[in-house]
Every structure is written in structure tokens, then in C-alpha cells.
Amino acid sequence: MRAVWIVDDDQSIRWVLEKSLAREGIPFKSFSNPDDVLDLLEKEKPQVIISDIRMPKGSGITLLQQIKQDFPKIPVIIMTAFSDMESAVSAFQGGAFEYITKPFDIGEVIALITRAVNESISLEVVKTQFAPNMVASSSMPTELIGQAPSMQEIFRAVGRLAQSNASILITGESGTGKELVARALHRHGDRSSAPFIEFNLAKISKDSIEAELFGYERGAFANAATMKRGCFEQADGGTLFLDEVGDLPLELQGTLLRLIEDGRFHRIGGQQELKCNVRFIASSFKNLEALVASGQFREDLFHRLNVIRLRLPALRERKEDIPILTQHFLMMSARELNVKPKILNPLTLDILSMMQLPGNVRELQNICHRLTVMVSAQEIMPKDLPKDFHQFTPTNSSVNSLDYVNPENIIPVAAIPKQVIQPSSSSSWESGLKTVAKKMLEANNEGIYQELLNKFEKSLIETALEVTRGRKVEAAERLGIGRNTITRKVQELNIL
Template sequence: MHDNADVPVMIIDDEAHLRITAGQTLELAGYTPRPFESAEAALAELETDFAGVVVSDIRMPGMDGMALLREVRRRDPDLPVILITGHGDISTAVEAMREGAWDFLEKPFAGERLVEMVRRGSEKRRLSLENRALKAELEAQQSAPGPRLVGRTPVIQRLAAMVQRISRVEADVLLFGETGTGKDLVARAIHERSPRGGRPFVAINCGAVPESTIESELFGHEKGAFTGALERRIGKFEHAGGGTVFLDEIESMPLALQVKLLRVLQERTIERLGSNQPVPLDIRVIAATKIDLKAAAEAGEFREDLYYRLNVVTLPIPPLRERREDIPLLFQHFAAVAASRSSMEAPPLDAAGISALLAHDWPGNARELRNLAERYVLLGVTCDYRLDMLMEGVDNNGAELSLPEQVELFEKQLISQALARHHGHVTDVCEHLGLPRKTLYDKLKRHNLKAEHYRHSADP
């Protein structure tokens, strides 16, 4: 069961004894009752993103419960409102549900029923606010120009800062990361944030181009240079003039071609096949690999001189398992993109969905997560949007987290989101999460989170 400590519950009733009785019942269950004798007084104290539930009688002088319900829903349609109706007043209860009430209680009611209703309402409210925080953070990160490095973990923030710094200097870059970590996205981010951003970005997958044609693809050829060369061809390097060439899977480049690439990097000229005329180049080169190039060079599988020429600036791209707290935010980002592209809507993640995301080891990294998000949008309706069912058949070659590890990670992720949403202001975070200040500080220490790191958002 979710920790109820300090979850606020507004109790609105013009009869003092009902306010007192309901308040005592909820307080014993661990909630924080906030009694009001009128709807007007309660609305005056209803803050934005109120973290709890509203319980109100319908029959009251002045503004009645139905009018209160309509005003609360106008301010925040996700805030659960539980209305108390008179005995046998079924028509009013039906109208309340039609107007959007979370539920209704019929007088007289048992305290256990009130507690259970508030428990379900507060859990729904917590999930609504967490998904709202994810969406707000996503929108903030999407305001940055070019491709976004989505995430708030220290490793992705350091990467974002390095991308920002490297983009301003003219240096070739080597990206190192596992399959699916987003090396192409990082390359595009460097390019688009650089002075070359308005010029071509030419991506070449060295492992996908046949060895027999890769030299022509990269450097071009003259008419008649070889059988079938019926006209001059401008190669990828020349086409990228003024911009950036991205060489993905550079470890797949044939050794013979690596010699020519080294010369291009040193001299910034090329020669088309069938020509001895050098063509000057104004390009930046970003290469990417998923293997240890130094070890490959020592094994004779990659040219050592080319490795050292590329190794001037190296950026490691972290796998998802090293930035687990970012996974729900990334999932929502991919789901939003898929929903926009397909004109389909999907509900926000529930607690079980977030837990499933955090428990998986993601050997395919962001690419695997993106594929799951797309299935969630396109096929989720067929399984009631249960992520565990959508993830069946997905390979997981890594170790599963234990239940205590999942709980710890889930808690850390929720606290991190709240810190980001409230810019590190501890008082607001305590209220948002329903935690006493000492409890929050204990959890921050245990999870190695520092509120001051969230005071200013880094521009990825």
C-alpha cells in the first residue's frame, strides 16, 4: 500500500460533528485532514496541484457540493472529488458522477468505506501528478534546439553539457556506446548546436555499405573510373561541404579504406576515384563505435594511427541501465512522438507500468524502449495497456532486479521527478510527495540525491 503520511484531504461540511468524525477517521488512517465549513473557504485554500483528495457534503448553505465540484473540475479535472449525499438521494448521486465526481458516499457511511475511497482517490491523484510532472519536464526539454537529450540523471546531464561544449569547437569527435544508445542522436545534436548547424549532416553506416562500393560512396568517382561509372559522382564527404560527416560503426570500415580516411582527416582533401585532382573539404567528422577501438587496434583489427587521430575528443554514451531514473521520461517522450505520428492516444503509465520499465535491463537500450513505446501506443488497447504483456517476447539478456531493488529505484525515480518539478525546493517537494521533512532528507541521503542539483535545469 502507498504510504499515506501527510497526504492532505479536504473535508468540507457545514456540520462540525461530521467534519470532526471524518477528520479523526482519516487521521487514524495516516492522512492529514483539512476541515472547512464552507465550499468558498475551501476553494480559497485550494492550491495548484493539490496533492490529495476533496471530500464534500452536497447540501450546504451558499455554494453547494455540486457547484464546488464544477469549480474544482474547472481548475483541475484530474483532482478527485468525493461527494456525500443524503440517504436514498440516488438522482443526486447519478448527477454527481455525470459531472465528474470521483465517487460518492451515502449517509450514513462506515469510516472504513471513507478511508478506502480516499485511498483509491489519493493513489489516482499521485499518478496524475507524476505523469503531469513527466509531461512538463518533457515539454521543457523539448524547447531546446535540435535533437533533445532527454533525461535528468547526472550521467545524461554531463553528456548534455559536453555536447554543448564540444559543439562550439572545431574538433572531430569519437562517440562510444552500446547498440541503441542513441549515438546518431548525439551526433546530430553536436552538429545542430554548432556553427555548421545550417549545413548538411551526412550519415554513413560503414557496416551497411558493401566493401566494393564504399570508397566510391565516400569519395565519389569520375566518369569512366571503373566499369559502370557512366557519369561523375559526388561522394558523401564532398556533398557534406560546410557541414558534418557522421561515420557510424566505423569499426566496420575496411582496413585499406582506413588509410585513406586517415589522410582525409589530416589533409582535409579527397580525390575522386579516377582522378588525381585533390578536392578541398570543409567538414567536421563525427565517428561512432560500439566496440573498444583501442583493443581492436592492439589486436590488429583497426588501424592504430587512425584510432589515435579519432581519439582527440571521445564521448561515452551511457546505456539505459546506468540511467534508470530517466526511463519513464524517455518512454513518455517516445510514446508522445508515436502518438503524434499515428494520430492515436494512449493513457499515461500507471504504477505497475513504471515498475515494469524500471525492472527491465534494456539490452537494446533506447531503441528497445522506443519500440516498446510505439507498441504501447499502437497495440496497447488490445491488452488494456499492460506493459508486462507488451514486453512478453522481448529479449532481456541482463539480470533482473530484485523486488527490494525495484522498490528502491521506483522511490528514487519519484523523488527525482518531484525535485525536478519543484526546482529543488524541499518544502514544495515534501508537500507534493506527502512526506515529513526529516523523512525526505533521510531518503535523499539514502538515494544520494541533492536538492541543490535541481535548482537550475541544464540546457541539454
């Protein structure tokens, strides 16, 4: 077995990985920059490489591409603290074995490294699924933003599926970003130079859907003064995104099914059979299975569209992303209006994080734009939020914190690094914890930190398992911890 090479400019990350690999008996070598790795590759080869993306002296993506070009059999695991879609897609399209985000569960990372080592040893080949033809660029726009585990799964899926031609069904509530995912799948695929055509069936009258989809010949009906190419024809060679496909009339569903199967169709009023080569991506807010059960949607069409399904999480399922999303949208609105970006008071951010946002990310974006336009001050305070924004039921503690906030304790959000922005609020449970801790300290109790930490973790995990009805994987995702972590904690804390 050859060594695992660790590439990261952060000494603490290298130290943690080194100690963990040593415990497992896995040999290793550490590097602080990609250049040293490339120099040593001329003399010896590692079993696996695990590399950071952003380093002062080089890019992990560039290193990945060089390795896959010269040594395609070496598995490369990419890790990053800057989790975005561009990084994930670039990693997978560059041929990465896996993509992980910091902070990570060390147990899960060691298990991943072990799997990569075993596959490398047994096969001595890891087939690259994606051509290394994409370089991460800070100038490229980020379609989706998020550090929540559920969003990282979406980023990974886009990276894996972009080069596929399989039909994909994207589900999720309104405003979660279904169109953005569809565009990302197209832009990162081999059809990116061909058209991307979006057709929202919910916005078109039923009488016009057929003409818009299939086109028509001149004179086909009263207002058909000229020939018109439909969406299918316009998307030839590229991608057709059928938004809200659940609104497609039943009488047209058979025609769509035939088109997906063989690519053949006729314009309205036309005799000539036409053929197009299109990748289909569909989305739906409606429950298509329920529509199938009620006879409103063809089952065979559903199965044709549902080859691969991606479910986008609602914003309430990824509230840890609200701070970075808010900052991003405030910056974006400022650029559009050519003004200086606003900053959020931490209490204002707390309120936004507690709000009920049925419109999801789109609604949060609209809120940020409205605040940029309407608030004259540079810092957005809780009093600046219009009354209709307070769509949540505040606890007594949150009301008190708004009433008695000390302006001297306010720290502008813009002054806090994006990766560590967290809502800060004073709440009753924190006050209770302080009271208990004070009594234990005054009584000279021993092991106070671990005792309270265990009680906190146990209460948190028990509550998550109660909400998810015992489903550990879902509980771990909601808590933002690894699957191995929750399994270990359940055993350590004797959670039934």
C-alpha cells in the same frame, strides 16, 4: 566584493541559497523575476548572478543573453528543474559560467558560486566561449532526454563543444543515441547551415565503402555510368558523421587519415586532386583500443579521431530516466499515429524499469510504439505487455504485487507531473523497514527517524562503493547525488 544576485520565482530556492550564502559571509540580493534584475543593473552591478531558466515573468536564457550583451564580465550561473539538451546548449552558447540542475547539492552550488566570485574578483573578466546567438525555444525538438547526472554531463559537453572544429569520437552501446549527439553538435555549431552527412560503415559492404566515401568518375568501373560525389565532397563546409568507424577496412584507413590531416583526396578513377573542409565526428560500438592492439585499426588514425571523446551511458546506467523517456515516446507515437496518448499503470512502469533492454533507448522507443499500436485500452496494464517483453528476473515481491494489485490504488502516469514520476512498488525491504519502525515506535525509542535514515544512507553508500570498488565519484553518479555529498556522508557515517 559585490553581492551575488539570486533570480528565481521559487521562494524556497531563494531561501536556501540566501541562508547558505549568509553562512559563507557572501553578500546577496534576491529577485523573483528577470525584469527587476535588468532595472537594477542600470544602477549597480553584481559580482555573480545565479538564475533559474523558466519563470512566469521571463526567461533566464533571455536574461543571460541581455547580461552578456551589456555586461559580459558578470558570470551567470544557470539553474533549472527542466533538464534537457536545449537548455544546456542554450545556456553555454549564451555564455553561462555553469549550468546546474535541480534538485542540487547546496554544498556544490555554494562551491561553484565561490569559484565564480573568485574568478570574477581576480580577473574581472570571464571570457565568453560561445556567441550569444541562440534562444531557447519550446518549439525546438529535444534530441536527447534525461535528468540522470550522466546525461547532464553529455548536455554540458555538447554545449561546450558545439562551436569547436575538433574531431570528436562518440562511444557507447547500440541504441544509446550516438547519432543524436552528432546531430546536436552540428546543429548547435557554426556549420549548422552546411550539410550534415551521416555514413554508417556497418551498413555498407566493404566493396562499396571507398566509392561511397570518395565518389567516382564516370567510367571508373563497370557500373559507373555517371560521376558521383562521395560523402566527403557532399559534406564540404559541414559535418561528416562516420558511424561505426571501427568497421572501416584497414586498407582505407590510411586514406581517411590523410583526408583528416589535409582535406585532400581523389575520386575513384579521377586525376584531379580535390579538397574539402569537413568537421569529423566518429562513433563506435566496438572497442577501438582493442582493435588497435590487435592490428585491425591504425593507431595514428585512432588518435586523430579521438581528440575529444564522449561516452554515452547505457540505459541501465540511467534507469531514473525511464519514466520520462517512456512518457515522451508514448506521446511521440501517439502524434505519429494521430491517436490519443496511452497512459501507463504504475506497475507497468515498474516492469519496464526492471526489464533488461540491450537495445537501450532505441529499444524502449520501439516498445512504446508497439504498445501504442497494439493495446486497445487507454491505460496500459501489466497484462497488456507481451510475454517477450518480460526480459527480467522478477523477485517474489514483484510477482506478488502483480497478482494482488488493487485497481482502486492505481494512479495513471499521465496524472503525475513529469518531474516526479517514480516507479512505485511494494518490496520486501520496505515491509521489513515498516516492521522495524513499528517495533521502535512501540518501544518509545527516541531519534527513530534519524537512526533509520543513517542506517539506510550508510547501507546504500557502502553498497555503491562496493560495486564501484571504492570509486567515490562513480558511486555518486550512480546514486544520483553530488560528489561533495558522498564525501560528507562517508565522513559523517564513518564509512570505511
